[in-house]
Amino acid sequence: MPLPAWLSPRKRSATARSVLAGEAAAEAARKQEQAEQEELARESAAAEEHEEQFPVSGDPLAAAFFDLDNTVMQGAALFHFGRGLYKRNFFQTRELTRFAWQQAYFRLAGTENSGHMEEARDSALSIVKGHRVAELMSIGEEIYDEYMAGRIWPGTRSLAQAHLDAGQKVWLVTAAPVEAATIIARRLGLTGALGTVAESVGGVYTGRLVGEPLHGPAKAEAVRALAAAESLDLDRCAAYSDSANDIPMLSLVGHPYAINPDTRLREHAREMGWRLRDYRTGRKAAKVGIPAAAGVGAVAGGAVAAVALQRRRR
Numbered sequence: 653m654p655l656p657a658w659l660s661p662r663k664r665s666a667t668a669r670s671v672l673a674g675e676a677a678a679e680a681a682r683k684q685e686q687a688e689q690e691e692l693a694r695e696s697a698a699a700e701e702h703e704e705q706f707p708v709s710g711d712p713l714a715a716a717f718f719d720l721d722n723t724v725m726q727g728a729a730l731f732h733f734g735r736g737l738y739k740r741n742f743f744q745t746r747e748l749t750r751f752a753w754q755q756a757y758f759r760l761a762g763t764e765n766s767g768h769m770e771e772a773r774d775s776a777l778s779i780v781k782g783h784r785v786a787e788l789m790s791i792g793e794e795i796y797d798e799y800m801a802g803r804i805w806p807g808t809r810s811l812a813q814a815h816l817d818a819g820q821k822v823w824l825v826t827a828a829p830v831e832a833a834t835i836i837a838r839r840l841g842l843t844g845a846l847g848t849v850a851e852s853v854g855g856v857y858t859g860r861l862v863g864e865p866l867h868g869p870a871k872a873e874a875v876r877a878l879a880a881a882e883s884l885d886l887d888r889c890a891a892y893s894d895s896a897n898d899i900p901m902l903s904l905v906g907h908p909y910a911i912n913p914d915t916r917l918r919e920h921a922r923e924m925g926w927r928l929r930d931y932r933t934g935r936k937a938a939k940v941g942i943p944a945a946a947g948v949g950a951v952a953g954g955a956v957a958a959v960a961l962q963r964r965r966r
Contacts, residue, residue, distance in 0.1 A: 706890075706907065707814055707815050707818040707820055707890065708818060708888075709817075709818040709819055710818070710819050711818070711819070711820065711888060712819075713883070713884055713885040713888050714818075714820050714884070714885070714888040714889055714890075715815070715820050715821045715822065715823070715843075715879070715882065715884050715889050715890075716811075716812065716815040716820055716821075716822045716823070716889065716890045716891070716892070717822075717823050717824075717825045717875050717889065717890070717891040717892070717901065717905070718808070718812060718822065718823070718824055718825065718842075718891075718892045718893075719824075719825060719826060719871075719891075719892060719893035719894060719895065719898055719901075719911075720824050720825075720826035720828055720833060720836065721826065721827075721828065721894075722894040722895070722912055723805075723808060723892055723893050723894045723895075723911045723912065724804060724805060724808050724809070724812070724824065724836075724840075725800060725803050725804055725805065725836070726803040726804075726805065727803060728828070729800065729826065729828040729829075729832050729833070729836065730827075730828050730829065730832070732795065732799040732800050732803070733792070733795055733799075733828075733829065733832050734779075735795075735799055736791065736792075736794065736795030736798060736799055737779060737780075737791070737795075739798075740791060742779050742780075742783075780850070780857045780859070781857055781858065781859030782856060782857065782859075783856070783857055784855050784856055784857075785831070785852050785855050785856070785857065786855060788831055788857075789831050789835070792831055792832050792835045793835055795832075796832075796835050796836060796839055800836065801839070804840070805911075805912070805931045806931075807929065807931040808892065808911055808931065809840065811892065811909075811911075811929075812840065812842060813841075815890065816841065816842070821843040821844075821882070822842045822843050823837070823842065823843055823844050823845060823846060823878065824836060824837045824842060824844075824845040824846070824847070825845075825846045825847075825866070825871050825874060825875060825891075825901065826845065826846070826847050826848075826866065826871075827847070827848050827865045827866050827867040827871075828847050828848065829847055829848055829850065830845060830846070830847030830848060830849050831847075832847070833845035833846070833847035834847070846866060846871075846874045846875075846878065847866055848861065848865045848866045848867075849861065849862040849863070849866075850862065867897065868897045868898070868900060869900045871898060871900065871901045872900035872901045872903075872904055875891070875901055875904055875905075876904060886904050886905050886906065887905070887906035888906055888907075889904075889905040889906065889907065890905055890906075890907035890908070890909060891904065891905045891907070891908050891909065892909045892911050893909075893910070893911065893917070894910070894911050894912040894913055894914060894917065895913075895914055895917060896913075896914055896916035896917040896920060898917075899917065899920060902926070907927075908921075908924075908926045908927070909926065909927045909928070909929065910926055910927070910928045910929075911928075911929055911930075911931070912929075912930050912931055912932050913928060913930070
């Protein structure tokens, strides 16, 4: 029994217009692929040209300043630190759930949210209150190996190494606890770190901050103070960050870089002609300018930051 006409498959021959549409789509795809390959070739050639110029070897007045979260490391150091403390029974499951949600938000959004950062800060301060600074430092070494070492962006690490190889000092500048930041800097072979300082008395945390978190404009002030103490020329220095919150710090230096930038920073960097690089995808992001190399809180006690502040007061 033959099928009704409306159920029978229809054989439709290609019309001239459909053939034209198919050929046009194929040609557009081919041209797009070719354009991307040509763009990558131009970027590679430009990178080789710029690598010899920057960073400048043997310049004692130049240094580099790197944001940490989502710039050097995937996610937020404070949240990774919280996971490690939970594993060691510093706090309860409900608090771990909050840390996990904050970390998931941070990774999905790829940007800092002041509300989430403040909540994480307050949680961390309450958790470490009454614990010894030395205890947290020791645990921090273990937490780095467990949760942080595998989350370092190789590309950003190579950029930092390029500055070190040129004989320049390299600092982390982060809202993360200064102890955690110092551990990360030391393990990466960097010069040191500026981070959020928590108050301690007799080597024991009080649960209060010294001042405020090293975030936004505070980072710029830390870089300015350290540059003065180290007799650096900020016009010859470089700074790297993923967040528009760090525009004050990036604007201080002569060589600002947007790394894995959020939307606001990407737009601002393009307007200002700053260099961009994105390590979150397999291919290079569209850039304005070329970086020098193809690849390179709240629980604190405060050695590096304290030295910088002490020098500034003199």
